Amino acid sequence: MGRTNTREEIVRKGAELIHAQGFNATGLQQILQAAGIPKGSFYFYFKSKEDFGLAIIDYFSAIIGEIFTHYLSDGKIPPLKRLEKLFGFFEAAFQKSGNARGCPIGNLSLELAGTNERLRLHLAGVIETLIAQLASCLEEAKRDQSIPSDLNTADTARFIFQGFEGAVMHMKVVKSIEPFQGFRNFLLEYFKNIYPPRLSAPRG
Amino acid sequence: MGRTNTREEIVRKGAELIHAQGFNATGLQQILQAAGIPKGSFYFYFKSKEDFGLAIIDYFSAIIGEIFTHYLSDGKIPPLKRLEKLFGFFEAAFQKSGNARGCPIGNLSLELAGTNERLRLHLAGVIETLIAQLASCLEEAKRDQSIPSDLNTADTARFIFQGFEGAVMHMKVVKSIEPFQGFRNFLLEYFKNIYPPRLSAPRG
DNA sequence: GACTTGTAGACGACTGGTCTATTATGTTAC
DNA sequence: GTAACATAATAGACCAGTCGTCTACAAGTC
Numbered sequence: 057m058g059r060t061n062t063r064e065e066i067v068r069k070g071a072e073l074i075h076a077q078g079f080n081a082t083g084l085q086q087i088l089q090a091a092g093i094p095k096g097s098f099y100f101y102f103k104s105k106e107d108f109g110l111a112i113i114d115y116f117s118a119i120i121g122e123i124f125t126h127y128l129s130d131g132k133i134p135p136l137k138r139l140e141k142l143f144g145f146f147e148a149a150f151q152k153s154g155n156a157r158g159c160p161i162g163n164l165s166l167e168l169a170g171t172n173e174r175l176r177l178h179l180a181g182v183i184e185t186l187i188a189q190l191a192s193c194l195e196e197a198k199r200d201q202s203i204p205s206d207l208n209t210a211d212t213a214r215f216i217f218q219g220f221e222g223a224v225m226h227m228k229v230v231k232s233i234e235p236f237q238g239f240r241n242f243l244l245e246y247f248k249n250i251y252p253p254r255l256s257a258p259r260g
Numbered sequence: 261m262g263r264t265n266t267r268e269e270i271v272r273k274g275a276e277l278i279h280a281q282g283f284n285a286t287g288l289q290q291i292l293q294a295a296g297i298p299k300g301s302f303y304f305y306f307k308s309k310e311d312f313g314l315a316i317i318d319y320f321s322a323i324i325g326e327i328f329t330h331y332l333s334d335g336k337i338p339p340l341k342r343l344e345k346l347f348g349f350f351e352a353a354f355q356k357s358g359n360a361r362g363c364p365i366g367n368l369s370l371e372l373a374g375t376n377e378r379l380r381l382h383l384a385g386v387i388e389t390l391i392a393q394l395a396s397c398l399e400e401a402k403r404d405q406s407i408p409s410d411l412n413t414a415d416t417a418r419f420i421f422q423g424f425e426g427a428v429m430h431m432k433v434v435k436s437i438e439p440f441q442g443f444r445n446f447l448l449e450y451f452k453n454i455y456p457p458r459l460s461a462p463r464g
Numbered sequence: 465g466a467c468t469t470g471t472a473g474a475c476g477a478c479t480g481g482t483c484t485a486t487t488a489t490g491t492t493a494c
Numbered sequence: 495g496t497a498a499c500a501t502a503a504t505a506g507a508c509c510a511g512t513c514g515t516c517t518a519c520a521a522g523t524c
Contacts, residue, residue, distance in 0.1 A: 084481065085481095093504095096506070097505095156374060165433040171285055211445075219419070219426055222421070222427070228374070229369040230384045239419060289512080300515095302514095
């Protein structure tokens with residue numbers, strides 16, 4: 057087995073188990089056994105479990121980043137519609153796994169930020185990137201005049217992200233998609249009402 | 261030392277450590293050593309670490325519930341102002357501990373919901389109660405006519421809670437109060453604009 | 465004195481991450 | 495074709511730490 061294959065196998069299986077059980081609750085033994093890779097190999101590919109954690113975060117970050125890009129940069133669709141589609145995608149994805157696993161980045165953030173500074177910083181970077189992607193989509197919406205020109209897109213993007221993470225947490229703890237749907241509906245309603253700006257004559 | 265004292269000491273010290281480090285990352289040994297209580301006593305008061313987890317959740321739930329009640333049921337202040345004050349209190353509390361620990365209920369939810377059904381259900385109950393307290397405050401705001409009469413208070417309360425948890429997560433991962441302040445401002449702005457209801461003209 | 469309530473901490477079985485010694489594989493030189 | 499070497503990969507021991515159990519003992523109460 058080539059070098060990258062083995063390493064990638066460890067990351068993939070590890071990501072899967074960690075997503076379901078958490079970082080601390082998932083032992084290397086379990087990951088390696090599930091992947092059919094001997095224990096000794098692990099420390100050939102990773103310096104420590106902490107380093108492995110970084111790789112796991114990168115793995116999740118890449119997946120989510122691609123999803124964000126795919127939906128939020130789709131020039132064929134108006135910006136706010138893209139956001140809607142993104143949520144629709146996540147809703148379907150969550151339901152496929154019983155709404156029980158939540159957001160891997162959010163999970164790891166709360167579990168590890170308190171005890172590991174390196175992982176915390178890494179996670180913070182990932183989150184910032186995702187928020188920036190949202191903000192950039194909102195900027196397009198502004199040019200599109202579907203949101204007010206004086207709206208602070210950075211703040212709004214952050215608010216959306218926070219709401220998203222909170223909704224996914226709620227979803228996970230009750231194991232139902234409903235809290236996520238509630239969030240999505242609330243947000244879409246918000247965007248529907250935010251424009252045209254109040255009292256100034258409706259958009260013609 | 262009377263029965264309740266020892267037990268309470270374990271819970272208090274445990275809650276403190278678990279809040280900072282997480283449930284799995286905190287061993288019984290560490291808690292008991294920090295509290296100066298021998299190991300043997302633990303299993304006199306608790307059947308298992310899982311049962312101890314239930315007690316910890318109850319402990320946090322009681323504290324937060326009291327805070328919610330104190331602020332949200334304060335009849336001397338208009339409902340929406342109470343909400344504002346509640347956020348102000350949390351902001352100060354977060355800063356006092358370096359914005360690094362987050363919400364204990366949120367932390368435990370994401371860490372444990374995936375692996376322990378009993379704890380998950382317990383956490384879900386606590387969350388439902390908190391949302392209900394928010395909703396009840398919003399109901400008062402409705403009677404007060406500071407929010408539209410057709411607003412769904414249950415949905416809105418849930419949305420606020422989700423945003424809150426997401427903001428606190430964000431705060432914890434960047435170790436800064438800013439994300440929380442952003443959330444608070446955004447929400448207050450929302451309430452400022454939601455009423456009086458928009459002429460019902462636009463968007464039609 | 466007998467019973468309950470609580471303390472004390474050694475002990476067990478097991479799992480955690482880590483490390484060193486060793487084997488397999490591949491490449492090059494002759 | 496094979497000897498020499500370097501790198502890729504494995505095996506499993508290692509010890510600290512995990513939760514949980516157990517027996518022995520103190521103190522207080524009837």
